[in-house]
Amino acid sequence: MAERGAHLTTAAAAEDRPSIFEVLAQDSLMNAVKPALLHAVKILAMSHPARYGVLWRRVDEIYSILDLLLQQHFLSHTSASFSENFYGLKRVGTDSTRPAHLGLHHRQHWHSLLLLALLPYLHTKLEKILARRRDEDDFSIRVPQSFTQTLFRAFLAAYPFVCMAWNGWVFCQQLLYVFGKTQTHSPLLWLAGVKLSYLTAHDIRSLKLSDPALSPSQSIGKKLQHLISTAVGGVAVSLSTSLSIGVFFLRFLEWWYSSENQSTVKALTSLPTPPPPLHVHSQDTSHTHIKFCPLCRKVRTNDTALSTSGYVFCYRCIYVYVKANHRCPLTGCPSGLQHLIKIYKPDG
Template sequence: MAGLRGAFMTQMTKMNQIGDQPSIFDVMSQESLMKSLKPALRHLTKYLAFAYPEKFSSLSQKYDEFYFLFDFFLQNHFLTKYGASFSENFYGMKRIFQATGEMPMKGWTKLRSIFILVIWPYLRDKLDKLHDDLKLRLSYIGNANQDFKVKLAKVFVKYYPWFKSIIGALTVFLQIAYIINRSYIHSPFLWASGVRLEKLTGADLASFDGLPAHLQPTGILQRLWRIFLAIPGVMYRLFGYGLFFVQFVDFMYNSDLGAQLKGQKASWKTPPPPHNLLLNESNIHTLETNKCPICLKNRENSTALSVSGYVFCYTCIDSHLKKFGKCPLTGLPANTSQLIRLYH
């Protein structure tokens, strides 16, 4: 297997002059970094809009457009100077245009990468929102309206998920092929850009006018910069885990299934009382309903204790609470303010 793999890569190198390619782990890591940047900045803008609404409310409302401009200038800068996207450069990679073997740092080759890196994600998010909105509207319209726009919306709602599924399946296929060294690209978006990824070499670093901080040879600065750039991804994951935990707790306490599970758990075993009973409660239940549990005589001025629900003579329960500060049957802490006079 190793011999076949080496022979295949040797042939590919001779035919296409392919340099040292990054591992699938580096490739997935750089994609994860870029995906976590947008939601991390979104949380920041939401906080700023909440803390300073007069300054940042419009920024939060137009966040997609703001991020589009930010991403455009960021990717354009790194493509122009380093021949790679921000996240690819962060992990020491470069883009090689297939037709020329050069880095897409200017002209049409750079515009293709800009479209796939910046414009397509923006359009994809808009299409996702449009799909969800049209799906909701069509659920109210039904089949009565046969207007052309409605028919077109139905076609889009029906086939757009298929388009996304095909892209996802092709991505998985190319990733598997990349892992076993049967493809030099791991994503259909690289194919659409006409590029492949390679590791930066010493000659590449020497050709750059200046190196970004994460590629500087000084160790401490490089580590600090990498830690700083990793913060958005870490915070995004922690925020996601926290939301999952909150949703799980809300499900257990507020959903019908959670209530059912809690009820079943309670029915398996009767929990012991949390305290020692002052009187024998089972014997009290055998008393006639008009008897006071304390004096065992007919109640006078019937009074209920709200913490336990039992009914006593007013003088009996009043004096007992002033002396012991507990319900005489359950032992729950109580005081005279929790007495409720009953009138017949």
């Protein structure tokens, strides 16, 4: 079997084409970076809600801006994204002899930048909106809708089928790439009009010599532009190095805790489900003991607790408030719809 499959990697090397393992590894690199940033922002928001709560509410936008700046720098100076450059790859268009330090052509550059930074942001937002719509459907929450909102709900209904078709396209593209039937393993590269290739020795030497020193005869504008470019490049390199180290430690911590707590998790999940609480009839259950919702000031219906603060509200009241404000109405702790917990109330 090994002799029969050896041609898959040798053919790729002969054509100066990365193997399927390398391209899939660089694809998964950025997927490991975002959870680390989300965890760091969440810790800050939980420690100081008033000061850092806005970071948690805008974490998708913050990550997209950082990702945009990072990808812009690497596409301009190495003809590759951050993860592609990390694995020693570059993007090439119709002119495969173009040096990497010159960057891509204008059209290919902007297509690559939009597909690398903008498309993941839109996908994340659509996934969150779809999750909220499912919650509303599960709890039969209906609000008046305009014609535009009706069309939007129709789009959300078709969105899972679009994702299924897209994932099928990606799988077919990767399968064709393995057997050498196509030059790109991803539809995003095909849409950008580029393919992946290895950095050559000439590219590596050119990248090291592509930052000439300032000369005294240059104008102030050229000097200022050079200083800004140098500063941005330094920030991007520092960020890429810190991200690389952060990804390594994140993977290590995930392995450490999963192996350490594996037996404990299995023991907890194997325990039987406790019986529901008994409904106690007492004369103390009078109007003075009726629980009221802190938002509507009425008797609670469909009791729901907010796990970030522990307070209990009507489900509709707290759902609408958290969806609009992303925080607890009493403590101000950053909260989301995933923190709503339905309280079990036995019949009796």
